[in-house]
Amino acid sequence: xxxxxxxxxxxxxxxxxxxxxxxxxxxxxxxxxxxxxxxxxxxxxxxxxxxxxxxxxxxxxxxxxxxxxxxxxxxxxxxxxxxxxxxxxxxxxxxxxxxxxxxxxxxxxxxxxxxxxxxxxxxxxxxxxxxxxxxxxxxxxxxxxxxxxxxxxxxxxxxxxxxxxxxxxxxxxxxxxxxxxxxxxxxxxxxxxxxxxxxxxxxxxxxxxxxxxxxxxxxxxxxxxxxxxxxxxxxxxxxxxxxxxxxxxxxxxxxxxxxxxxxxxxxxxxxxxxxxxxxxxxxxxxxxxxxxxxxxxxxxxxxxxxxxxxxxxxxxxxxxxxxxxxxxxxxxxxxxxxxxxxxxxxxxxxxxxxxxxxxxxxxxxxxxxxxxxxxxxxxxxxxxxxxxxxxxxxxxxxxxxxxxxxxxxxxxxxxxxxxxxxxxxxxxxxxxxxxxxxxxx
Amino acid sequence: xxxxxxxxxxxxxxxxxxxxxxxxxxxxxxxxxxxxxxxxxxxxxxxxxxxxxxxxxxxxxxxxxxxxxxxxxxxxxxxxxxxxxxxxxxxxxxxxxxxxxxxxxxxxxxxxxxxxxxxxxxxxxxxxxxxxxxxxxxxxxxxxxxxxxxxxxxxxxxxxxxxxxxxxxxxxxxxxxxxxxxxxxxxxxxxxxxxxxxxxxxxxxxxxxxxxxxxxxxxxxxxxxxxxxxxxxxxxxxxxxxxxxxxxxxxxxxxxxxxxxxxxxxxxxxxxxxxxxxxxxxxxxxxxxxxx
Numbered sequence: 001x002x003x004x005x006x007x008x009x010x011x012x013x014x015x016x017x018x019x020x021x022x023x024x025x026x027x028x029x030x031x032x033x034x035x036x037x038x039x040x041x042x043x044x045x046x047x048x049x050x051x052x053x054x055x056x057x058x059x060x061x062x063x064x065x066x067x068x069x070x071x072x073x074x075x076x077x078x079x080x081x082x083x084x085x086x087x088x089x090x091x092x093x094x095x096x097x098x099x100x101x102x103x104x105x106x107x108x109x110x111x112x113x114x115x116x117x118x119x120x121x122x123x124x125x126x127x128x129x130x131x132x133x134x135x136x137x138x139x140x141x142x143x144x145x146x147x148x149x150x151x152x153x154x155x156x157x158x159x160x161x162x163x164x165x166x167x168x169x170x171x172x173x174x175x176x177x178x179x180x181x182x183x184x185x186x187x188x189x190x191x192x193x194x195x196x197x198x199x200x201x202x203x204x205x206x207x208x209x210x211x212x213x214x215x216x217x218x219x220x221x222x223x224x225x226x227x228x229x230x231x232x233x234x235x236x237x238x239x240x241x242x243x244x245x246x247x248x249x250x251x252x253x254x255x256x257x258x259x260x261x262x263x264x265x266x267x268x269x270x271x272x273x274x275x276x277x278x279x280x281x282x283x284x285x286x287x288x289x290x291x292x293x294x295x296x297x298x299x300x301x302x303x304x305x306x307x308x309x310x311x312x313x314x315x316x317x318x319x320x321x322x323x324x325x326x327x328x329x330x331x332x333x334x335x336x337x338x339x340x341x342x343x344x345x346x347x348x349x350x351x352x353x354x355x356x357x358x359x360x361x362x363x364x365x366x367x368x369x370x371x372x373x374x375x376x377x378x379x380x381x382x383x384x385x386x387x388x389x390x391x392x393x394x395x396x397x398x399x400x401x402x403x404x405x406x407x408x409x410x411x412x413x414x415x416x417x418x419x420x421x422x423x424x425x426x427x428x429x430x431x432x433x434x435x436x437x438x439x440x441x
Numbered sequence: 442x443x444x445x446x447x448x449x450x451x452x453x454x455x456x457x458x459x460x461x462x463x464x465x466x467x468x469x470x471x472x473x474x475x476x477x478x479x480x481x482x483x484x485x486x487x488x489x490x491x492x493x494x495x496x497x498x499x500x501x502x503x504x505x506x507x508x509x510x511x512x513x514x515x516x517x518x519x520x521x522x523x524x525x526x527x528x529x530x531x532x533x534x535x536x537x538x539x540x541x542x543x544x545x546x547x548x549x550x551x552x553x554x555x556x557x558x559x560x561x562x563x564x565x566x567x568x569x570x571x572x573x574x575x576x577x578x579x580x581x582x583x584x585x586x587x588x589x590x591x592x593x594x595x596x597x598x599x600x601x602x603x604x605x606x607x608x609x610x611x612x613x614x615x616x617x618x619x620x621x622x623x624x625x626x627x628x629x630x631x632x633x634x635x636x637x638x639x640x641x642x643x644x645x646x647x648x649x650x651x652x653x654x655x656x657x658x659x660x661x662x663x664x665x666x667x668x669x670x671x672x673x674x675x676x677x678x679x680x681x682x683x684x685x686x687x688x689x690x691x692x693x694x695x696x697x698x699x700x701x702x703x704x705x706x707x708x709x710x711x712x713x714x715x716x717x718x719x720x721x722x723x724x725x726x727x728x729x730x731x732x733x
Contacts, residue, residue, distance in 0.1 A: 091699075092698040092699070095484055095698065095701060096484070096698065098484070098485065099484030099485055099703070115701075118483070118485050118486075119485065122485045122486070209678075209679065209681065210679065211681065264570075264571075265570055265590045265593065266569070266570035266571070266590045266592070266593045267593070268593045268681055268682035268683075269568075269570070269590065269591075269592040269593040269678065269681075269682070270569070270570075274569075278571060283571065406701075407483075407699065407700050407701040408700040408701065408702060410699075411695065411699045411700040412700070415681070415683045415684055416683070418681050418682040418683040419682070419683035421682075422593065422594075422595055422682050422683060422685075423594075424595070425595065425682075425683060426683065
């Protein structure tokens with residue numbers, strides 16, 4: 001794992017300085033494949049089975065579903081046989097079908113990381129290096145698709161870029177409490193949390209029932225701010241330990257926040273949808289989640305509810321910086337290694353369509369940042385625009401915890417963080433030791 | 442009887458399809474699970490022979506014992522909650538007051554037929570800290586300090602779940618007992634009444650012994666049901682926070698599919714089989730001695 005993880009996320013897509021040069025095949029001739037039906041017998045369409053989480057009415061994946069439907073519309077000779085699995089169950093379904101050797105022709109990879117790498121290394125997936133000519137470097141920089149590259153082979157292309165932590169805050173509550181500027185340092189942030197608490201306002205809403213939110217939206221940025229970008233790689237290589245001071249300090253910070261009452265009491269029994277509603281109903285000053293949280297907020301907020309966006313503050317004596325943010329690239333479609341030539345050709349067409357300029361623009365429209373350099377369409381959600389503006393200074397993306405660490409460690413960390421944030425729960429040292437033990441196994 | 446014996450092979454042939462299906466879908470997976478439990482395996486890479494190491498780790502695994510303890514809470518609450526309550530309701534509904542009234546029967550039986558997912562979601566709303574019915578009611582009576590984070594408190598959460606389980610399954614045992622009660626001959630009851638056994642006395646001394654067999658069968662059902670508990674917990678708390686509501690089945694699931702330890706997960710499921718079998722045996726033994 002000696003890959004340098006840092007990546008440059010340019011915000012050029014917003015600056016719109018790039019006019020993407022699309023090769024002729026980037027927008028393959030979708031329109032006229034339906035010709036030549038008269039006279040000859042109708043060919044059987046190629047059927048591609050596809051396991052995914054995409055569904056039409058889901059705010060997070062609806063756009064991909066619609067793009068896929070548009071692809072079918074344009075290519076009557078290819079039929080997608082879609083099997084939709086709920087997001088929370090998807091990792092289990094993915095690993096079990098992969099273990100059983102029963103993967104579909106096309107498989108959605110929600111993100112890169114240890115499970116994906118394991119499946120790729122087992123030889124179950126088909127590298128797409130011979131198709132990569134369809135995407136020019138200046139349209140899709142290779143630095144931004146690294147998470148879907150294993151051992152030098154590209155397996156898929158991500159549809160979106162997300163940051164693990166955005167602090168959404170209720171402007172009105174903040175203003176009434178006397179804060180017009182969001183604190184830039186962690187010390188000031190803590191002081192503000194204490195102050196809000198003293199004024200009987202619940203500072204932060206978290207929905208950590210599944211355990212994943214605290215992991216990616218609090219532990220990951222704390223680790224980055226304290227230790228800089230490469231702590232996880234060092235822990236994995238054995239150079240550092242979970243039980244070392246760097247990691248333990250992050251755990252201590254989480255416990256400290258919990259003890260001072262920074263979170264809603266029931267953070268470990270509600271999910272992020274419920275937590276968003278808590279925030280939107282004016283019960284808390286802040287809501288912390290990944291950048292994807294903006295979609296639900298945009299959909300459900302009352303017209304006069306004013307949302308502010310903030311970047312996770314700086315820790316003064318730490319090695320990290322506010323221009324860096326843990327994040328991930330998501331929603332890549334990968335191919336089954338067993339595809340025959342006909343299916344492979346159809347799959348290539350599908351990838352070209354799904355990761356074309358047009359599709360990326362639709363993805364931006366639905367409130368996502370994308371890895372490709374495309375012009376932002378004029379009609380994007382103003383709230384999303386505001387958020388990307390607030391995040392404009394973020395230049396580097398570091399990998400989130402759950403992408404880097406093995407599944408056993410991730411599961412143990414989720415439970416450990418729930419323990420830290422439960423009254424009378426675990427101690428930071430005990431959690432760290434447990435993790436080190438899991439990593440050693 | 443003689444005819445029966447001569448037709449043994451016909452009977453065997455009749456049983457064969459069911460036996461085959463049972464073997465294929467029940468016995469074979471159990472055996473393969475025992476086989477997998479001897480390996481260290483993440484589901485992808487080649488299996489590594491691990492011997493009994495998984496079991497050694499299991500014995501030292503605090504979370505596993507905690508999950509078994511939670512299972513035992515479930516068993517206790519189920520046997521001491523559902524069975525007496527079910528019997529009480531059945532006797533009430535079998536009495537003169539409600540005998541012709543189907544509506545109560547339907548109401549009490551309803552939770553059994555509602556899908557567990559729906560039950561879980563409804564009770565999740567009841568227990569919600571902010572807007573839940575339970576806390577809202579407590580606050581309305583000025584008992585604010587009683588309002589709890591019911592499902593997030595590691596000391597309380599498992600008992601809170603037990604209440605849901607009792608609510609969900611009492612109706613099932615009520616219906617079973619109702620059926621049994623309707624088979625109690627009325628002459629016996631009349632005779633008892635003439636001898637001065639009324640009310641509770643009559644129930645305890647006459648009715649309960651007559652339907653004892655049904656009660657025992659229900660207890661076995663109850664125990665095995667409580668040991669199998671999975672779906673309700675999986676949806677309501679997912680074993681959290683920090684394993685405090687983990688039961689054997691959810692822990693096995695989490696270890697196998699979230700942590701990708703197929704070998705260890707199989708060891709847990711084998712251990713659950715052994716423990717369940719032991720508990721059922723003990724309960725059988727106790728009942729036999731009770732019968733005498």
